[in-house]
Amino acid sequence: MIQPDLPRKERERLRQREQMLAAALDLFSEKGYHNVSMHEIAQKAEFAIGTLYKYFENKEDLYKALVREVSDQFHTALVQAITEPDDVVEKLRNYIKVKGAVFRKNAPFIKIFFAETQGVSFNIRSGLDRELRERYTRFLDRIALIFESGMKQGRFKRIAEPYPLAVALDSICNGFLSFWLESPERHPFPEDPNVILDILFKGLLNE
Amino acid sequence: MIQPDLPRKERERLRQREQMLAAALDLFSEKGYHNVSMHEIAQKAEFAIGTLYKYFENKEDLYKALVREVSDQFHTALVQAITEPDDVVEKLRNYIKVKGAVFRKNAPFIKIFFAETQGVSFNIRSGLDRELRERYTRFLDRIALIFESGMKQGRFKRIAEPYPLAVALDSICNGFLSFWLESPERHPFPEDPNVILDILFKGLLNE
């Protein structure tokens, strides 16, 4: 994550930044944005409060940086997941697999992520959600494109428009992840992506 | 909502309570729990701050009352939606229709509702989310039962287990609603429930 070819000073700076963000993530995801004070974060990150403010203009800025940072990771991983495979079905399968893996590895952050992308921002004025949702929407466009090209290839039937299909697929993933987050044992996220895929692929109705 | 056969005093009390809850809902959904002060709520409801405290012990109590009140309405409507029709398919279709209608009519509240049921409670300590999620889980059991009996009747194929199917169906609805909430024109919630239902009913894959 930290570029190794930066000047030593700069590398040190970034490492400190990471530490602060890590402390903030821990606290925010545990107690919620408004129930965490800047002092708490500084203390947990083992820096003076003034130092914290050297890195982030204010609390909101710190929060935004945190969300952006992790969202970027997510986004990168997911874009890669649907880019690498050539086959449309494989793209979808990989998407589910990677999304499950990435989210489960970042459990503490998911709450915050859902909050931001589903419109219930901790800090509603922040405007961050707008940006993220925008990117999220554009990402769904790419998923929709997969459905679209699958249809053109004759692999998929046009049971619905591509964009709604993309929304549906992603919503199902989110739904499962949300339940997994709540009680991982009672609601494990399916190891096999086909469990989710089949819901779309196979027709429920017996005709 | 207000019983018409109550003593005048009591009716007046309830009307005032409603006004306060309405003001609180407006503000909470616009700015978030922590960014709204009790003074603001009192002002918007056009009561003195002391009067507000006559009706609600404290801020958290007011918030809980609000969430509970509307959640109850939602729950009642949704239970009715899946109870009235006899046919399993009709139950599902009606569920989508009613959920869409109820949520769209209560847009300001949805943010809060999602926050509470999806684990990003504004007020993490409240314990209210627990109760609501529990009821939500039990409600999904009822949806699962519809899939289950549809399978037994030979109407549905067992493309997945009933509970995951229930999660999937509801997640798709939530996904659409979430997008509708963000930009109602760009992402209208489908008037025709079949748009959503077909995603489950029809097989996407061409074999």
Added chain:
Amino acid sequence: MIQPDLPRKERERLRQREQMLAAALDLFSEKGYHNVSMHEIAQKAEFAIGTLYKYFENKEDLYKALVREVSDQFHTALVQAITEPDDVVEKLRNYIKVKGAVFRKNAPFIKIFFAETQGVSFNIRSGLDRELRERYTRFLDRIALIFESGMKQGRFKRIAEPYPLAVALDSICNGFLSFWLESPERHPFPEDPNVILDILFKGLLNE
């Protein structure tokens, strides 16, 4: 206490007033002036808050009335105690006896009384203490007079000036009462007034 020859209405008014004062005394002595609300008093006295304000202009007025009322009783009893006996020694003995009896019977009030007469008024601005202390000082003059005339009669030696002697005698009583108030069993107020009187009467020093 309530004059029997007053018009019925007036008698009723006075009875209600007494009830309010009684409730207030209970609460004030238990929890202190500032930790008791007017609502509490009204509730305990079983009147509406508005009615309470018909009888007393405000909280301070109620408090003053209460202190004055009981102080008057105390004062009357103590004046009588030193008036009735003819003999100077008997006057003093009777004073100790009556003071002990009156105070012990009004235990809840003593704290308040001491507060007011010893300068630690709950409500320092009240100015009530001034008036009470004035009367108290004048009362001590009467005690001093007893010592004075005892000296003139040759019954007492002039071991100190009469007024300091009066202060001393009364302080000793108060000291004992204060300890009794704290733990009645460990520090009983002496049944026999001579226990206190002897401290003055007999010389401690062996010459």
Added chain:
Amino acid sequence: MIQPDLPRKERERLRQREQMLAAALDLFSEKGYHNVSMHEIAQKAEFAIGTLYKYFENKEDLYKALVREVSDQFHTALVQAITEPDDVVEKLRNYIKVKGAVFRKNAPFIKIFFAETQGVSFNIRSGLDRELRERYTRFLDRIALIFESGMKQGRFKRIAEPYPLAVALDSICNGFLSFWLESPERHPFPEDPNVILDILFKGLLNE
């Protein structure tokens, strides 16, 4: 009071604490605990309200610190007063002298002190009074011991039990101090401790 060999920072901290306590003492003794706001104290001490809260957790904590601080000084001085002289009579004489001096020098605090040790705590729940009274009781035991040993030495007659004698002696001092507090000119505290001592030492009664 402030150790001169502490690090500069620490010394500065203590000086500020003293300033806050001094302001609080002034206000509390003038207007009473409940009639003084934290803002007032901060203002008088010339600090921001937040700084006040850096030093004391809350209002009660500040009050307790204040009472404890000065009580400790009093206690130390009085214990020394009865410890230093060898002779029992000299111990008592010194006690009266020192108590008079210490109390007169701390007039503003006496009101509070009496309040706490005589059971009319401003803040009834504080529990501080309990602790102080306990120590006060134990201190009176030490005075009683002086009377006791004086009796064993044949210096004192057993005109009463030692503990009541201790109560009496101290109550007389308090009585005089209370009157002095009210009007220092009308009721000066006797320069010569014998004025008080003689009341105990010499027999009033002419036999």
Added chain:
DNA sequence: GATGAATGAGTTTTCATTCAT
């Protein structure tokens, strides 16, 4: 460049008092 003491605006909550019914 790091530090953390100091700041004070802003929040929740209480309660004495009023006045329309």
Added chain:
DNA sequence: GATGAATGAAAACTCATTCAT
């Protein structure tokens, strides 16, 4: 004349942010 709902000033306390060292 009693009632008690409504009022809002004032209190305790928190915490994001600044800036002198």
